């Protein structure tokens with residue numbers, strides 16, 4: 001028998017306070033303030049334990065619930081699948097696994113294989129392991145290094161953090177896995193702080209930021225570098241949309257030095273930027289694409305590491321070799337709820353034309369944020385792609401000195417008090433946790449966006465005067 005009645009909110013809050021170790025939170029304040037419990041969701045909105053309604057401008061806090069809350073058709077698809085067969089290790093196949101993989105690959109020309117796992121970190125670890133095994137089997141241990149970019153994030157495990165470009169997030173978790181090497185970020189707004197970027201704008205900066213990667217490759221030795229791992233649009237590092245010319249040059253560099261290109265689509269994948277995948281805005285041809293959050297919009301835990309056939313072939317060239325295959329498993333990669341939910345999620349995006357809505361509403365929201373910038377000097381830059389947007393807050397537009405993180409958090413808290421959940425970069429980059437983040441569900445309407453932007457407008461007015 002349950003000891004807590006599901007609608008006894010006082011008991012729920014006390015049980016939470018006594019036993020839950022929340023993600024991301026310092027817990028001291030929860031000794032005097034109630035933890036927030038989200039009880040219900042519908043469309044773009046969620047309700048907390050007090051029955052207060054919030055509009056959610058960050059799709060479940062961490063850009064995940066792309067198709068919105070309360071999707072009965074996904075729940076029904078998962079239910080039907082679970083009562084048929086819930087799990088079998090992925091050494092065997094499943095009906096929804098095959099169906100989803102086929103449908104996913106139809107959106108990803110040039111790629112052909114789907115490896116199922118259950119978190120973004122894990123999907124990235126799969127790609128890292130594949131790169132290491134390719135190095136061992138095909139390059140005599142050379143080409144084992146993996147490049148990652150300053151300000152990018154690829155997950156929470158120690159090796160994913162080894163590829164993490166956010167100093168504050170990594171602090172106190174070392175020592176890290178060897179063989180991961182940092183390359184510079186490509187945030188044009190902060191080009192003046194980079195040696196190679198000073199005075200450059202637009203395509204000149206984009207090409208220079210990519211050339212900075214080449215410099216690292218030459219310094220390390222091209223025969224030591226196996227892969228380059230990048231977010232298509234950097235998420236928690238400040239919503240960084242790559243400048244013109246960047247991706248084209250990155251692709252050339254990878255081809256020149258035979259470096260595999262791994263694109264981390266954990267945030268951008270499955271519609272967030274208005275194309276199925278973020279890299280598809282830029283005509284890039286990746287060797288690995290990893291994805292998680294929006295794959296099933298949080299209705300089930302599923303992540304995928306998708307590869308080209310060329311990568312896959314490198315694991316089956318010698319049948320006689322007992323170590324010739326990818327000897328890896330993810331137990332919950334065999335949960336059928338994941339692909340069943342992902343398939344239903346993809347159908348919703350297609351049936352409701354959500355990619356098109358994302359492009360249209362994304363443009364509208366960026367225009368609205370730029371209009372806010374005209375009214376609030378504290379917004380140094382508004383930027384974004386599709387429904388994935390950021391507003392970088394600065395003390396002074398001329399020097400671009402970032403505002404303190406506590407001021408950014410005050411804006412987030414003010415919005416929350418108004419019933420609008422927004423996000424912000426936090427405890428990630430020393431001195432640069434100064435970007436408000438927005439990633440509403442792909443179903444957002446103009447009215448939803450107006451409500452979100454109006455809350456930010458009031459909050460900025462109150463916090464910065």
Ligand SMILES: Cc1ncc(COP(=O)(O)O)c(C=O)c1O
Pocket residue numbers: 062118119120121122124153154155156231235236264265266267292293
């Ligand atoms: C770009 C990126 N990659 C990977 C991850 C890790 O995903 P997960 O938390 O599912 O392990 C995240 C999480 O925020 C992310 O933003």
